[in-house]
Amino acid sequence: MTSEIGLKWVNEHSERLIETSDKLWEFAETALHEYQSSDLLQGELKQAGFEVETGVAGMPTAFRARWGNGTPTVGFLAEYDALPGLSQKSVPRKEPMKEGAPGHGCGHNLLGTAVLGAALALKAEMEQDNLSGTIVVFGCPAEEIMVGKIVMAREGLFDELDVALTWHPQSLNGVMNCGWVAMNSVKFDFHGITSHAAFAPEMGRSALDAVELMNVGVNYLREHVSSNARIHYVITNGGREPNIVPGYAQVWYYIRAPKREEVDAIYARIKDIAEGAALMAGTKVEARLLTACHDCLLNTSLNRHLSDSMQCVASPVWSEEELRFARELTQGFDANQRMRQISIFTRDNLEGHMLHSDVLPLNDTHILLPGSTDVSDVSWIVPTGQIMTACYPIGIPPHSWQLTASVSTSIGHKGMLYAAKVLVKAASELIREAGLLARVKAEHLKNTSEKKYVCALPEDFSLSTVHLE
Ligand SMILES: [Zn+2]
Structure with missing residues (x-):
């Protein structure tokens, strides 16, 4: 017909x-x-x-x-x-x-x-x-x-x-x-302590150090994810001037993998790496999941x-x-x-x-x-x-x-x-x-008999946050 x-x-x-x-x-x-x-x-x-x-x-x-x-x-x-x-x-x-x-x-x-x-x-x-x-x-x-x-x-x-x-x-x-592939878009905000990088470096805690340590950690993780997974990042804030210990730094990650569950698992490991990096640099970290989609x-x-x-x-x-x-x-x-x-x-x-x-x-x-x-x-x-x-x-x-x-x-x-x-x-x-x-x-x-759709957006997802990004 x-x-x-x-x-x-x-x-x-x-x-x-x-x-x-x-x-x-x-x-x-x-x-x-x-x-x-x-x-x-x-x-x-x-x-x-x-x-x-x-x-x-x-x-x-x-x-x-x-x-x-x-x-x-x-x-x-x-x-x-x-x-x-x-x-x-x-x-x-x-x-x-x-x-x-x-x-x-x-x-x-x-x-x-x-x-x-x-x-x-x-x-x-x-x-x-x-x-x-x-x-x-x-x-x-x-x-x-x-x-x-x-x-x-x-x-x-x-x-x-x-x-x-x-x-x-x-x-x-x-x-x-x-x-x-399924994907998470997530920003990691690191908070350290600002200080003069020459006069008082011992008083500072560099948020940028934490970002760099995190990225090194994630680059080691690459060997232990499936070959179809993709992890990419950009440093969206790495401080202002070399003579100021960066009190704040941010890195933005995309995490992709063939299945939603695999993205969840990689994301959990990346959050652990971020915590570890924050600890090493004496800083604090906050992960903000911006958006998350499923595989097709x-x-x-x-x-x-x-x-x-x-x-x-x-x-x-x-x-x-x-x-x-x-x-x-x-x-x-x-x-x-x-x-x-x-x-x-x-x-x-x-x-x-x-x-x-x-x-x-x-x-x-x-x-x-x-x-x-x-x-x-x-x-x-x-x-x-x-x-x-x-x-x-x-x-x-x-x-x-x-x-x-x-x-x-x-x-x-x-x-x-x-x-x-x-x-x-x-x-x-x-x-x-x-x-x-x-x-x-x-x-x-x-x-779909074994897996029903559950939206992967975080509970506190806010359109205004994404809108402002
Ligand atoms: Zn398009």
């Missing part, structure tokens, strides 16, 4: 969607500051007859928009936050729109817009074919600081869904049938369905001009580096290809991505599927000025429209085919 109404809707409204995506790109608002971006998407949904709640889960830039009646309830997850310092013009050489300003270096302008397009197209299709069901669009802020969906999940916002769909701009077309739970039935949907919708064909632009953007990266970037998704040799035009077959071997996403938290609550579409040149690293440039051009626009079409097609079939949705839900139930 299939219908072309949703696909037709996206084609007929492509100009409007491109305009929306370009506006989000220009707003380029960072996590929890996405006021104009959130407003724009909410406005489009309201205009289409969706009932919109603003500021859900205590976040002013989050929203929930609902349309329809009865079941099934299909959720779409929209993101629209930009990254600091990645401002860039729509040109293939480094040229910030405004030096140091934020930019859409992860392509969330496209992400939010394709989700909007898919939801509106699905509504058009459901109206015309008289289908029962509810569409819920979640405006999820602050993905880049791993906050939005986790706070929304804690509030139970996704509980009503039968299935959730989303996507992410990438340099390849395919289903994201891959694991994302895959749903094979849903991913197979998404893969079929991707194969059924025509993927973008690139013009000479787009290929030229892409080639210019890849200058400065050697081919080996670029191929390494995509090797996690495909063994195909795409050397010499600038823009991906095929669709990768569904990968059955378990791929574990080294990064994290707050979509993972949703995946434990409700069957969640993610696709990716080619919106930038093959092998360009995410969070780069090259990516900011690409997602404002027809390359990004084509990838965004393709994603919207695949999502509406996949969602429409999930609504029409009760057996398909039942299979997807049964798999989810089986996978």
Whole structure:
């Protein structure tokens, strides 16, 4: 059972969607500051007859928009936050729109817009074919600081869904049938005693010494964690001047591992190391967990369905001009580096290809991505599927000025429209085919029978702390 109404809707409204995506790109608002971006998407949904709640889960830039009646309830997850310092013009050489300003270096302008397009197209299709069901669009802020969906999940916002769909701009077309690692973001504040470093060093207790000792300790720990675990840190405060014994110092850690439980275990050991370092330096330490996300739970039935949907919708064909632009953007990266970037998704040799035009077959071997996403938290609550579409040149690293440039051009626009079409097609079939949705839900139930979702945010989690960071 299939219908072309949703696909037709996206084609007929492509100009409007491109305009929306370009506006989000220009707003380029960072996590929890996405006021104009959130407003724009909410406005489009309201205009289409969706009932919109603003500021859900205590976040002013989050929203929930609902349309329809009865079941099934299909959720779409929209993101629209930009990254600091990645401002860039729509040109293939480094040229910030405004030096140091934020930019859409992860392509969330496209992400939010394709989700909007898919939801509106699905509504058009459901109206015309008289289908029962509810569409819920979640405006999820602050993905880049791993906050939005986790706070929304804690509030139970996704509980009503039968299935959730989303996507992410990438340099390849395919289903994201891959694991994302769990993560803790945590700051350690060390408090010592300030003193003159030359006249009275014996009276001082250096908080920076403690930070350095802690980092040495953690670097020894690396040998004793699984090889897929990642621990990275930056010293965010190491004192002011060499002649003042630092009375305060801070180090910020990300701890990642394939499973939530493993992150918890590594975090416990790192806290012990911090205590040990504080003791050695005669200081005190305080650990502040800023945010924590889960690993991703895959749903094979849903991913197979998404893969079929991707194969059924025509993927973008690139013009000479787009290929030229892409080639210019890849200058400065050697081919080996670029191929390494995509090797996690495909063994195909795409050397010499600038823009991906095929669709990768569904990968059955378990791929574990080294990064994290707050979509993972949703995946434990409700069957969640993610696709990716080619919106930038093959092998360009995410969070780069090259990516900011690409997602404002027809390359990004084509990838965004393709994603919207695949999502509406996949969602429409999930609504029409009760057996398909039942299979997807049964798999989810089986996978979560032993482990129910428990939000990993700390008890005293405060949005205002993260917001101020
Ligand atoms: Zn992203």
